[in-house]
Amino acid sequence: MITLSNVSKKFTFYSKGRSLLSRAVTGAMRKKKAPEIICALNDINIDIKKGEIVGLIGANGSGKSTLLKIISGIYKPTTGAIRISGDITALLQSGDIFSPDLSVRDNIFLYGAIMGLDRKDVRKRLKKIIDFAGVGDFVDSEARILSLGMEERLAFSIVIQASRDILLFDEIFATGDRNFTSEGFKVIEEFKKMKKTIVISSHDLDIVRRLCDRVILLDKGRVAAFEHTGAAIDKYISLVKDSRRE
């Protein structure tokens, strides 16, 4: 279960040069500039039930990734409260996930630890991870040879092996081929049967339509809709049309 009440997130940026040298040279003379504040999330109230698959849609910059980072605990909300029961496994970043100079195997152990698996767990699941990711031939090569799609697939493969109660995904199917997408779907459908809670952001509305029970539509950091998939998607489409007309 995931509950967010009145959650807001503000980011503060200082336009001033961020170096000691520039501070030393100009700092004494220049007046302190007011920082730029960006309100990424504004008064978010959502309640996600156990076993629910929730989609997260909205334009670029509407706050999808920030929301996922808040739920996963990477960012702390500026105001508001979060209540989560269950262990979270998250895959929120695409690309650059693995260390290019380490072997694929070493990367699996490292990433596994991040996802909450110890060495023994990883060893037990290593074959499954490698098979699902289809990297059997490259296990002992440096990870730099993996393509972006393969990297993503391997990360997904580790995450599903490490998953416990709650999974968070940010645009995971964006770089995958059809084969990956269809196998990923199967996994998520299986997780649904296992009553795992999943929040998944995507720009691909077909994916959202197929997988999700309910959808959160974000618009400029606010929840514009949180309802059944079809209705939320319709709202999103009309929202896009409105903004085009403007």
Next chain:
Amino acid sequence: MRINRRYVNIVREFIISGFKLRTGGAVLGFAWTLLHPLLMLLILYMMFSRRIGAGIPHYGIFLLIGILYWNFFSRATTSSLRSIVAKRTMLKNAYVPVTAVVAGSVLETFLSFFLELLILGCFIIFSGIGFSWAAALLPFVILIELLLIGGVSLVLSCLNIYFKDMSYVWDIALKLGFFVTPVFYDPATLVSRGKLPLYLMNPLTQIMIFARDILLFKRIPNLMNMLFLFLFALSIFSIGYLIFKRFESAIVEKI
């Protein structure tokens, strides 16, 4: 800090992967990390053994102790300084306690330091110096240095997020530190009497004096000084930790 199984796992994997990255996972790479202090020893020995090191018995061992303890401090703080930025993607991908990143980086350097100490031990045996019971105090000296490094590293890694040129500043500070710490000379002969009390306030100087007392001169160091330094290092660590905790949640947003 919640030190649970996951935290320990993460730190362990950071140590293993960091070590593999640095040595290239190969025997040759590992040999290089050991060869590095020995080559530094060779250079400094050639430069200083005639004059500065003339009155010091077993100057080679004296020098090696200085180099190893200095390198540990310098390498650990430098790598920690960059550690958080280097793990940027990882920290943004899933929740990872940021202290684990710094801990991994310090302890990975500690692992190399430990292996270097084993080699130092061989040198001490082969040169006929041997060990005395005072050597039992060595882990305590290492603990003091570890606490000191931990505190400094936490602050540096944090500053590096806010100031992009922190690594230059620290690099220069270390250059200065190398000369104001008795890595290759005996402070009693080289530092003027008036400046000596100030000079001895450098905790790294104290650590080197302790290490040499124990390993080279086979005597028990001044225990009061040692206890005092331990408390000092402990407070540096605590302050560093508190500063880090204060900025921890902002760090991930700013990288």
